[in-house]
Amino acid sequence: MKGNDPIRRGVMGYPSEELSDPFAALEEAASRDTPSRRTLYIHIPFCRSRCLFCPFFLDTADEETFHNYARLLCRELESSADLLGRFPVNAVYFGGGTPTGLAAEDFSAVMRTLRSRYRLTNDCEITVEGRIDDLSSGKLDAYLESGVNRFSIGVQTFRTETRRLLGRRTSGTEIPALLNRVSARNEASVVVDLLYGLPGQTAEQWTEDLRILMEETRVSGVDFYHLKSRKHLPLENHLAAGRLPPLPSLDAAFAMFREALARMEECGAIRLSPMHFAFETRERNLNNSISAYKNVCLPFGMKAVGRLGGCRILQSADAGEYERLVMEDRKPLASVGMLPPDFPVSGELSGELYNRRSLNPGRIAAVAPERSGRIRESLERAIPKWVEAGYLLPARNGWFRMTELADFTHRPMATDLMEAAAEAWQ
Template identity: 50%
Template sequence: MMKQTVLRGMMGFPCRELPEPPRVWEEALAADTATRRTLYIHIPYCRSRCPFCPFYFGGAGEEETAEYVRLLRLELERWGELAGRFPVNAVYFGGGTPSDLGAESLVSLLDAVRKNYRLAADCEITVEGRIDGFEPEKARRLAAHGANRLSIGIQTFDTELRRRLGRVSDRRAILGRLEALAAINEFSLVIDLLYALPGQTAARWEADLATLLAATRVSGLDLYRLKVSDTLPLAAAIRAGKLPPVPDDETAYAMHLAGVEAMRSAGAVRISPVHFAFEARERNLNNTVSSSKQVCLQFGMKAVGRLAGRRFMQHSEFRSYRELVSAGRKPVKSAGLLPPDFAACGELAGQIYRPMRIFPGRVAAAAPATVRERVETAVRSGAEHWAERGFLTAEPGGGFALTERANFSHREMASDLMERIAEAYS
């Protein structure tokens, strides 16, 4: 029976648990075909916890970190011959905080990827991290070993708001480091800004946008709304009155609109509902490929991936990870079989992300011929429903463009359309 604890959506998807996950991984490799793909490398550790982050795993000492890097390199080398047969479109070092690793550790992992995997000629290789983890000389070394994109979590330039979020670097330090990195001119430099922070006013948000456009030379930008889960330390601080509340939905939407208008006025190219490029070198390729639920080859503790219609999650416990990698086995803790509608839903998700339009016929083309007509009818009917609610606008060619309301929040719409696709298969 298909699990329904995870709903169909832009991020999650239901799957049926399969026994013997390492064996399932090897079967999936054997069934792999040449499709677009990403390679994800997870660095789970952070030296400190940001109170707004839901992905915190914990810290590690120098000895454990060094051993983890050694094992991760071993895992990459072990599976290169089989998993590296087809071109990889994007490589992403995520976390956690990958920039907390030293230059030598990151270089060794970059070299392992380049040596063991067939990278597409235009492969995007991203290293994620904090502003104080990318010293200019370290960034130059990463670029020399293949990294062509740095993704840095800034959140806000406002020093007072940063302190509320547990961030250390102040406005002056951030701007100085960003300028030093931009001057290297060897990679796409991408940052994020969050809106709807505790106590953030429209004026402070507009000041952040003005600083971005007047005082930085970044290649790309993610505009995200801060979402505070009840289980996070930030939520507890707000409940206790230690921090002011976050802005409500309509205020957050107004901030979103202000951000979008600032990007439009600056001539930025909108790549997705939340991502903007200021120059051609910024492509956001990893997220573009991942959004359509293409193959993702996962490496490292806690990493999650997809291959040949299966979903994989790796061990999060260091001892188990070490034992399996040392034995030459893939350290997957769980494996699941994705349902038949997964490909069509992936096509839909990719369209929502980029080009921010829904084309029912193209979604249906990803389904088997036996259900194709029903899928197209289901998507078109659903799109018309969401158009009535103000989330989509019908276009002359038969497609539906996302409105700004949908760009702000489209998860409910995406989930509904995917469930309609699933029903068309039954």
């Protein structure tokens, strides 16, 4: 850990000790790879336009920029293949930004390199994230022919007025038909992101979004995200200046989440995580399911983050540096950090919260047999306050079930339990 590092253990972030030679560190990490399930992440940091609410935005890009970037990705994949291409990969995720901004030929070129130089398992999930209005039929053909078997589409809301306020161009009424056209190809799972707690959003508007999802679309699954505003987001300035109606209260947002849960229950949706539901078994949510356990993730592209052999890998977010390193056939690393020995235990904890919505201190402690007694004690000391606060319910055989409140917001609890487990190393 760096001196008095303020980074706390969490579902997303984790403290690590930056290593002085990241290139050598990556080679060493590759030699320590574990036979867990693995993901491969390709980051496409560009979007055609910016949405006010989005913390993932890096830059806008035209076709030329997407094209040059795809060329660099092919080269990065090619030159990293000797080091990273020998591990079987269970899920590939093109995330962003807006990967569907890649032209058909550029996307096909990236997939060709990937398939020829990396080992994708027979049941590998290959997801492309993006916008439905990007998927012209020619592009859809090319993506499907390259082997894409899952699209994760950010719908956010079907309400045109709210979409326009947030910077989305396509009208909400066009979206169900566009989604259904992709589903009708019967080649890929189509999952959508819906946001609740939007500026000025009422319970009725949210109910209407849920109605449209269930009655007008034939998608394979849905993720419900609570819109969070943060400093430095354009959303925050617009709200502060009164250019947008205020966000619903936390209680109102929780009520919206519960309404979504009730809707999922009544239609018999299959629950795959606190906020992800499948409407058919084609949808597996494999990438997120594996990632939640903080397993190996091989990162490619600018600003991509990954994990390998007990290290956290961060790729350069600087376009010039990214290009220079790729053209020198070096991995475009910004840093490689050694993760602490408690990391696998936190991985198990985070994976269980995401995938099972349940946890069992004995099962989590068993990940580190040499300290299991102390980890279990620490967790058993920390858990009662989360039971009392209404996040966990004791169940049979040492299990604790997450409540609806924990499904809505479990990050503070996850951080607290991870910090507690880490005490076993002090």
